[in-house]
Amino acid sequence: MSNKENSFKKIVSHAKQYGFIFPSSEIYDGINAVYDYGHNGVELKNNIREYWWKSMVHLNENIVGLDASILMHPTTWKASGHVDAFNDPLIDNKDSKKRYRADVLVEDYVAKIEEKIDKEILKAHKKFGEGFNKEKFISTSPKIATYQNNSKKILTRLNKSLEKNDLEDVKDLIESLGISCPESGSKNWSKVKQFNLMFSTKFGASSDNAMDVYLRPETAQGIFVNFLNIQKSGRMKLPFGIAQTGKAFRNEIVARQFIFRMKEFEQMEMQFFVKPGTQKKWYSYWKENRLKWHLSLGLDKQNYRFHDHEKLAHYAEEACDIEFKFPFGFKELEGIHSRTNFDLGNHEKFSGKKLKYFDNDSNESYVPYVVETSIGLDRMFLALFSGSLKEETLVDNSIRTVLKLPLSLAPVKVAILPLIKKDGLPEIAKKIYNDLRYKFNAAYDEKDAIGKRYRRQDALGTPFCVTVDHQSLKDETVTIRFRDDMKQKRIKISSIDYTIDKSLSTINLLKNL
Ligand code: GAP
Secondary structure, three states, rough: OOOOHHHHHHHHHHHOOOEHHHHHHHHHHHOOOEEEEEEEHHHHHHHHHHHHHHHHHHHHOOOOEOOOOOOOOOHHHHHHHHHHHHHEEEEEEOOOEEEEEHHHHHHHHHHHHHHHHHHHHHHHHHHHHOOHHHHHHHHHHHHHHHHHHHHHHHHHHHHHHOOOOOOOHHHHHHHOOOOOOOOOOOEEEEEEEEEEEOOOOEEEEOOOEEEEEEOOOOOOOHHHHHHHHHHHHHHHHEEEEEEEEEEOOOOOOOOOOHHOOEEEEEEEEEEEOOOOOOOOHHHHHHHHHHHHHHHHOOHHHHHHHEEEOOOOOOOEEEEEEEEEEEOOEEEEEEEEEEEOOOOHHHHHHHHHOOOOOOOOOEEEEEEEEEEEEEEEHHHHHHHHHHHHHEEEEOOOEEEEEEEEOHHHOOOOEEEEEEEOOOOOOHHHHHHHHHOOOOOOOOEEOOOOOOOHHHHHHHHHHHHHHHOOOHHHHOEEEEEEEOOOOOEEEEEHHHHHHHHHHHOOOOOHHHHHH
């Protein structure tokens, strides 16, 4: 097993062991690409959502929130283009009977070329040591140039064929690259076919007059159909945004990589309505703004990069991803799309209702343009979780597993631990715990030796452990231990609240945005 696979396996098993994520309906052997969040997972997920909501809605005076329904009138999805164009190109392996996304097979092939580039860089770094200039090496190495040209050529051909819906050429490409079935090694491929990703269900009491409806594949359309309701009731002036978080559903066939690609997931989306002609400026603004938001959480800057789309979604004029370095490589974390007036324009057409904005300044009516920011909450969870899980070798050579989450997003903020289970220590610890619970998600733990309890809290990312010992009985002090450097300090019981609060407050993060 490669190092990457190994570290990914550790992440998945850590998430289960510590109550973050479980396979859905596991007692029935689970259901592909659907997951449940456990007692710690739900806290972390709520904290990420809240951080996004505060920074997006509460800190922008021209952005308001919405909570639209999952089920919408089916014509919505005709107007949005999802009925006709929300497809994945699928290919079957005739021998193994496994089904794949044709574009993902090619992209995985290209990812392997990129791995070779990384290996070349690593080799050169080892050879030249301290004085190694990475940029110069990349720009002058003939081997790297060949790899890069090759990747570019393959991706350009793939994107062109997909854009033209030339599925025969996609199959030719797979065959000419010699791509084989990852399960069986067979190269016996079927034709490539388009497959619509929307889940449908029935709406109505009897099967005769039941109407087919879809589970929304994106939350964005709930925003578009409410554009005028919000603009009028909120007396909003352009430019302004509408934000919402909520579940979305996609019948993903290639559903692997844990919570990276799920059939039921949650999105955090914001549609920013602007005057036509100003969309380029706002697109750049939101690109920069969103990257800043990610960086505010304190993971290494090297984990993020932009990827401009060559192949645009059916609604987009310009689009990019913020990619994150997941354990399986750089992949899309968030999308920023300049959606033109495609959605509002089409909803006007299909509904027959006007969705125009009257601009008092220029005295004209027009359909606004839209710049969208769209991030998967589950993907954000995976980015933070995988980027924060560390194994450290301590001075005594033991290994400490610690989840170095941003402090204010940690599921449990403080654990109260009586040193031993007698001599009145549990009573004091319980009192501290009960007082702190009003303000912080706190835990009380008296089982096992204190070292073991510290490790348990490290593994779930708890920033502070407060230990009550015999000295606490004499002078009302406790030790407070910090997760990241394991340093301990003696403080008054009365100052625990303040000490924790000042380092945990999300305000610190938000003010840096
Ligand atoms: N409204 C635009 C839209 O939905 P998208 O790029 O298809 O654009 C936006 O999705 C984000 O939603 C992605 O960047 C990703 O974080 C998340 N996402 C999409 N499909 C997902 C899936 N199957 N599982 C988990 N997250 C997903």
